[in-house]
Amino acid sequence: MKLEGLHILLTYQCTYECDHCFVWGSPWQKGTLTFERIEQILAQAKEAGVISIYFEGGEPFIYYAVLVKAVHKAANMGFSVGIVSNAYWAISAADADHGHARCERPHELRRARRQAAVVRHLEDVATQWNSGAH
Numbered sequence: 588m589k590l591e592g593l594h595i596l597l598t599y600q601c602t603y604e605c606d607h608c609f610v611w612g613s614p615w616q617k618g619t620l621t622f623e624r625i626e627q628i629l630a631q632a633k634e635a636g637v638i639s640i641y642f643e644g645g646e647p648f649i650y651y652a653v654l655v656k657a658v659h660k661a662a663n664m665g666f667s668v669g670i671v672s673n674a675y676w677a678i679s680a681a682d683a684d685h686g687h688a689r690c691e692r693p694h695e696l697r698r699a700r701r702q703a704a705v706v707r708h709l710e711d712v713a714t715q716w717n718s719g720a721h
């Protein structure tokens with residue numbers, strides 16, 4: 588069986604602590620993958636013929652600096668790149684929907700539009716790199 592997609596759990600730390608969470612994500616979890624470790628994983632994924640990479644957690648946007656570098660790196664290597672987020676940064680259902688939210692907590696969607704713009708920026712970066720327009 589060919590491995591086509593890989594989901595990288597950047598961290599188990601999360602802004603929520605859902606009962607149904609199968610990775611035990613919570614604010615009490617600590618730590619993230621280093622960028623160096625992610626580079627190693629991406630290299631192995633490339634070798635294995637993986638096509639698409641998703642960054643998730645936990646909540647990957649908690650470690651924004653690592654996430655941005657990882658998205659750039661993966662896109663630069665030719666992967667199709669996506670992010671799975673709980674959309675804690677969104678202030679409307681539309682913002683959350685735009686970010687492809689996995690977990691819905693509409694009553695907690697209060698974050699600034701600036702953070703929703705971050706998602707759009709990351710998607711634009713990934714699209715640009717995926718289309719070869721760089």
Ligand code: SF4
Nearest residue numbers: 601605608612645673
């Ligand atoms: S938002 Fe997602 S990752 Fe976070 S605790 Fe809930 S199910 Fe787990």
